[in-house]
Amino acid sequence: MQPSISGVSLDSPATALYEEYAPGLFAYLRRQTASLQDAEDLLVEVFLAAFERDQLLAVLPGERRRWLFGVAQHKLADYYRRSARRPAVPLDTLTEALEEDAARAPEQVVLRREAQTELYAALRRLPPQHQEVLHLRFAHGLGAAEIAAVLGKGEGAVRMLIWRALKLLRTYYADERGMGRDDI
């Protein structure tokens, strides 16, 4: 037998559960809340509830996503009651983020934004659902299955949506840059 390698990972199910579900839950909460801070606060509440008396571990593995999203819905309902705030639109968030970023490091961001102006213009021409799916895929880094859970759609439909969105984006992007599709 080999000397064992020290260090642990799988004996820490709570860690694995956070890793697995936090990104998708955060994206879900982000869609429904007014700010990143609100989404973060709710995410903390969801996981505190999940690990309270190890509740989440008592849920069958196949049911955990649904259980967590259920908790998230309850937390959101409380949040709405507290704040009477309405869901925000995803792409607005992005421009906010870019502007905040610009305030932090003007030169770099302006340079980057110049190069990205065309892409931004092309993105804005996409239907909202296409924009949203790209946002979830690229900003949140979610896979098709996670996006499906966030949007309440089938995984196949999400893949198609991404494919359509990219196809359309490629066309618009080429327009914006004034070049043929083959150049992209």
Next chain:
Amino acid sequence: MTFDEERFTPEEQAQAERLEQEIAERLRALPFLPPGQRAASDTLLIEALARFYQPEGDEIQDRLRRARARVEERRAQSLAHQRRTVTPLPRMKSARERQAQMKVPWSLWRGVFQRSSLLASAVGLFFVVVLVGSLVVGVLLTRHSITAGHPQPSATANSTLVPTATPNLVPTPTPTSTPSVPAMINTIHMLDATTGWAVTNYNHVLRTTDGANHWQDVTPPTIDPPEGSVDMLRGFLSPSVAWIASTVPNGLTGSAFYQGVTKIFLTADGGQHWTRSVMQGYLPVQVVFTDGQHGWLLNDHGDASSAGRSADVFRTSDGNATWTKVASSGPSTGNRAGVLPYGAGKWGIGALDASTAWVAGSLYNSSAPGVYVTHDGGATWRPQALGLPAGAPSDLGAITGPPVFFNSQDGILPAYFASTANSPLMYVYVTHDGGANWKSTSIVGAEYAEGAGMDFLNTSQGWVSFRSSLFVTSDGGQHWTELPQSSALSQLAGLSFVSSALGWAVDLSDAGARLFKTMDGGRTWTVVPFAQG
């Protein structure tokens, strides 16, 4: 017609599948590619999107990390509160009570950071995070300068010999406030059919001499914190030699998370006595011993950026009495030849003996899998690039793990491709000349989890697990066979074989961690009741 009602042609569906795969691959590969590298048709667009969304992606990852720290902090407070009201070791409970869920330590947040690797622009932040209850602030330690002639800017150590407090488990009084979780084994390492080691979810170190039927508590008495909720580094080399390192960070957030107090305990007599050294400074990522005298330690400064990450290597030659810093890696040492490069991924350390050791992770300025090796006790290091296994996606970065040796010549070195948790790809390298040459083997659909789901008897016979799947090789990883899945298993979290037939495994299920035994090489498993004393 809404989108969901729309029908798609098989060709459209296939294209969508391919695109999703391509996006996933490009995103994974992005950190390893020079900017703007052109390959498939959608590559540039995908990369442009990735860069476009990066500012928000970074923010999201920051938020996820912050939320995690907040959950940890609140949880630590709650655990600390619980700990004040219960006796240290929970009594063994009835079977029904045992259904109560397992209290879990928090440690590696690897996946969260891995998935952000494209956004973080480094290979991924891969570090050990240790949670400590806020109760454990009152750690008193004395600073002693140790090895004369060696500067110790970030760490000091002292060492004492401490007998194990309770050779046999003393029955604890019934708790006034019942802890929610019974003691369970969550790590097992058997050395032969009768003798082995285990660690419980409360971080008690156990030893068996009757084939895991009964366990004796040999926990070092002054370990920090005395109970639960902290993962410890540990290793089990032989029936007599084992080590365990507890770490208490100075704080739960920021750089305070990477610095604190490390206590390293080493036994050479099966846990009857432990030597203890106390170090203050950056917390270790890994501690390994090659015998009862010689050991290596790798820490992480927690300053990972796109330029690199700082780390130090320490060594002991006197059985854990003194630890000497033998290598430093940081912005000031840079990436020049002979040093352990600042720009390299340094995520684990493995050693052959007192002079030869490997720091594993990723190479500086190269996407080839590789390790850094020293043959002079850590004074100089050189890169050792390793070949890719057959059929490997050539543009995906492979991450290496620390090698383990079975004797002075034969060893294995695990590696895996940076990928999502949903598509784990691992493989091993095999050496027969003490690590001078490493031969790559076949990829298997399992996850390399710091050894937890991997066990090799020798350079031929090995097992790896992924969730409840178990793969076996008898030709050193050239071919892997998936064993029929046992319905008894949920999530394998530790494997320990002592022959091609006899082995043990820790399985995590809703019932908590349970110990299983196989007598047919992993095909069928039966539960082993956990009995202490």
